[in-house]
Structure formats: C-alpha cells, structure tokens
Amino acid sequence: MADNNKKLAVSILQFLKESTTNDSDSAESIQVAVECIRDVFGVDEKDTSLQVSTPLSTIFENYLNNNTSASTTSTTTTTTKKSKEELLEKAYSEIPAELLDSFKQFINIIEQKGAFNNPDQIEPVLNASKQKFIESKKNEIKAIAEKIKVEGNNKLNEGDTKGALECYNKAILYDDSNAIYFANRGATYATLKMYNEAISDCKEAIKRNPKYGKAYNRMGSAYASLGSYEEAIDAYQKAVDIEPNNETFKASLSAAQKFAQNGEEEDNGMGGLGNIPGMPDLSGIDINGLMSNPMIRNMANQFMQNPQMAESLKNGDIGSMLNNPEVLNMMKMFGKK
Template sequence: MTDTKRLAFSIIQFLHDQLNSGGLSSDAQESLEVAIQCLETAFGVSSEDQSLATTQTLPEIFASATDTHQETLQVKINPVPHSPTEEEAAEAERLKTEGNDQMKVENFSAAVEFYSKAIEINPQNAVYYCNRAAAYSKLGNYAGAVQDCDLAIGIDPNYSKAYGRMGLALASLNKHTEAVSYYKKALDLDPENETYKSNLKIAEQKMKETPSPTGGMGGADLASLLSNPGFMNMASNLMNNPQVQQLMSGMMSGAYGPMGGTAAPGGGGTNDLSGLIQAGQQFAQQMQQQNPELIEQLRSQIRSRTPSTGNEEQPSEG
C-alpha cells in the first residue's frame, strides 16, 4: 500500500506542478484542483506529506522509462531537425522579410505563403510562426493563429509578442478567460507594453460581462441608449414620419413579403424597402445633426470594447 500511496503522491505532485506552470484556463485549473482533492481522499495522502516523495519526479520517471523506445521512434518517424546552414538561414530571413513587406501592403495571403516557406527551411525560429499568426489573424483564421502562437511559445517560452498575439486570437474567438492569462504572461515579460495593458483590461471586462437580451449594437449598452431622452425623442420623430408609418402598417398587415417583396398584387415591392432604407439614413443624419455628442458617445463606447491590435500586428523583424 505504501508504493500505491507513493504513486498517488507523485501524480498529485505532477498535477500541482501543472497548476503552477501557468497558461491554463480557469476551467482547466478548476478541474485539476478537483482531481487533486479526489486523489488525496481516495488514497488517504496529503500533498504536504514529504515522506511519500520519491527521488525522481513523475515526468523524470516516465522519461527514463521511455528514453530508449523514444530514441528509436525519433530516428524512424520524427528525426531531429538539422540546423540550417548559413545559406539556408539567410534564405529563410529573406522570405520572412518578403512576408513582412506583404503585410505592409495588406496582402495577407501572400504573407502566409512567404512565412510558411521560411518555416520549411528553419522550423525552429519562433518569429516565423508568430508573424504567420499575425497574417492568419488578419485573414480571420484565428484557430490557425492560436496554433502558430502555441508553436512559437514552445520554441521560445520568453517571447512576449507570441503571448500577446495568442491573447488577440483567443479574444477574437470569444475565449476571454484564456486571453486574460496570455495577456498577463505577455505583461510579465514586457511590463511597459501599453497595448498588452489595454487589451488585458478589455478582456477582463469581457469576462465580467453577462449576456443581456438588451445587448447588441456592436457591444454598446442598448438599455442605456433607450433611456437616453435625446435618442428617444429622435426615435419618436422617425416613427411620426408618414412614410415610415405607411411602411410599418403594410408590414404589420402582411402586405409586403420578405425583404420588401410583394405578398399580393399591388404591393410596394422593393421600392418600399428602398424607402425604408432611405428613412433610416435620414434618421441617422438627423441624429448626427441634432445630437453629435450622443453619436460620439456611442462611437467611444464601441471603440472602448474592441481589443487594440496596436503594434501587436506589426510583423517582427528579428
């Protein structure tokens, strides 16, 4: 039973190390904490009982046991990548520079191709993966950006920009809890970076927000908007517009089909939809003219809830 307890203790120790390593989401951390409690209860051991500690940690024991087998597999399946020659390294750098130039002219697909070619030549350069992650993000391929940032961090765990770009990609996937942890790590490595500070604040705010049926409009607080007297006064003026009243009456009675189409002969068809769009445009212009402060307030609110790419999306030169 002592050996069983020692094994359980080693597993618990390993889980504690994973908890302290950082980079885990809050859900993953909570799962590990529950697993530790379950193991301690099931085997009657405590993580504080050092009498059960072994001379080697669980990963060291595992590595020792699989060392010979792994070396054989590595030769057959995944040979150790060779270090690029001086000429190859220069060519990879040239391709990276080409990719950076394509990023500057917003030709992101071409940038991905150049970075990918650089990676083929030198797959151990974290910058190439991080730059390709920036291009992927510009193309909306946030999953690809996350994967490349993960590879960059694996190569260089102290590469702050990789953590920052990982945070941006995760935030774009609405994984704000995970984004917070990566922004914090980026700030640990680069404490003076204002973009990381700004994006961390936004991600933390997103974590605290709860979905509301009155939310929407690009992240603006619709409930506050509807309680604004100026906005409601202008909305009332729009609803008193005879053209809008006629269109609304027709839609309520079913006179118009979907998307402004005619449900019955004699209906207004697409001309009525155009009229409604024009009325909406007039309403927007009226809002701008009568209450420019309200418009600016809405714009500022939307901007404040949008993560800043700042210098994060600029490709790295080295």
C-alpha cells in the first residue's frame, strides 16, 4: 500500500512537470507544489521503480470514458468543493495557538508565490504545506501537547472531567504518538462511565507502548465496570506480567478473579458493605467510577503500600481492613449523608 501511494505521488509529480507553462508565475506555483509533494511522500520522480507505464492523464481519460454512459443514466451527485477560506480555517484549527501566527506567515509566503492560483490544487498544496510546517516545529508541538496534558491532569484531579477531556483531545490532536495521552483520556472516559471508549483508548495506548502496564490496568478496570470479568482478568494479568511487583495491579487481578468465580457482578465491588451496621451506606456509590479519579487512586495506593493492608485485600479479609481507622474514615467520606 505504501509503495502504491508513492507511485501515485510520482505520477502526480510527472503530470505537474508536464503541465509547466512558459508563464513564470504558473511555473513557480507548480514548482512549489512539486517540492511539497516530494517532501511529504519522500519520493523522486526520477526513481524508475516508482514510475508506471501509463501517464496519469491517460488513466484519468480512460476512467472518464468508461464511466460516461453510467453518469448520463444515473442521478448526478454534486460534491460541493470547499472554499479556500474554509480549508484555511480547518488547517488553522489543527495548529497550536502558540504557533498559529508563524503558520499564517508561512501560508502567506507560499500564497504570494502563487501556490493557490489553481483552485483544484489549493487543498493538496495546503495539506502538504501544513504537514511540512508541523514537521519543522515537531519538538515545539510536542512540548505544547505535554503542557496541555498536564493541564488535563489538573482538571481531572479537580473533578472537571469535561475540561480534562478537552485537554486530552487537544494533546492527541497535536501529538498522537504519545501513549500516556490516550491512557489518560481513557481514564477520563471511565470517570464519565464511557467504558467502551475507555477500552478503545487503552488499546491505542498499548499500540504505542506495549509495555505500558497502567494502560492494561485501566483497560481491566473498564472491562470490570462492564461486567466483562474474563477480559478484565486478561488485561490485569498482562499488567502484572509487565510490573510483577506492583501491588495495585496484583490486587486488581485478585479482585477480578474472585468476582468471576463468585458471580458478584451486582455487588459493584463492595461485597455488601452497604449493609454492615455502623458503616455508611455505600450501596449507591459507583466505586469503579470513583477509583478513576486520580486523587482517590492516590489515596488507595497509599493504603496499598501497607503490607498488612495488601495482604488483607489479597486474602479477602474484609474484617481486618475495616479495623483500620484510615480505611473507615475514607469510606465514611464517600457514604451517603
């Protein structure tokens, strides 16, 4: 598929060079387009391995001839071509605000050189130019995306899930190679009870970093929230395989295994704690959603650093856990008032 794309790019380059006229302005515009396509696809039209025997213009003419009869007997659907202003607005929306003025100056320069004189070439030239600009500002854009990610983390800690989601969306728009951005957005989706979206984002994170234990753990939590305990166990197990000393991952795996074995899906992870005398009523609390909050997870992680607590959870010794004042206070915080 990649070779075919390069062959198509070379065919377009050959067509553009054949279309060069004696008019200096038109020639310069075409040369700008040629250079952009070369840069974006990394091709050279002189490379014989990428040249095809039939010119692009001939292929196009044959296509039109073969489809003439069909087009005259069927209803014609007209596709509205976007104006230059609409295309520019879309391109501007995909550039960080900090670099937008610089990008606009870049666009003005190539426009002055006649790059947009041919209406049919505006979109491909603009896309190629945008890609070239992004590549030239790669490090700056990554730094901006990281800053936005941190802002998203802060919003999520403050309970502003909508704001956090917007930040992670923007961070991914600017740098979709970062696994952490997808994992964090997945955690936000889980907080919003959008578990399928959370699973999808965790998978995207794992594609970018197959050794990302936290992504597997978050995916396991989303599967557990959907009651898909076998899938949750598989995800948790992979998290443990990556980080065998992570007590949180091991506790999550153990809990999922017990739910799958005992069929306690309807308990929502509380094991009936809502009916224990002297305890707050926790039966209506969405524990899975609650644990998606980084602040709550940090509190739970601190408890898990206590070997006695970890052992109690591992053995299912709920009684010992309830004797711990810190656990009791935390549970009362989230009980119904």
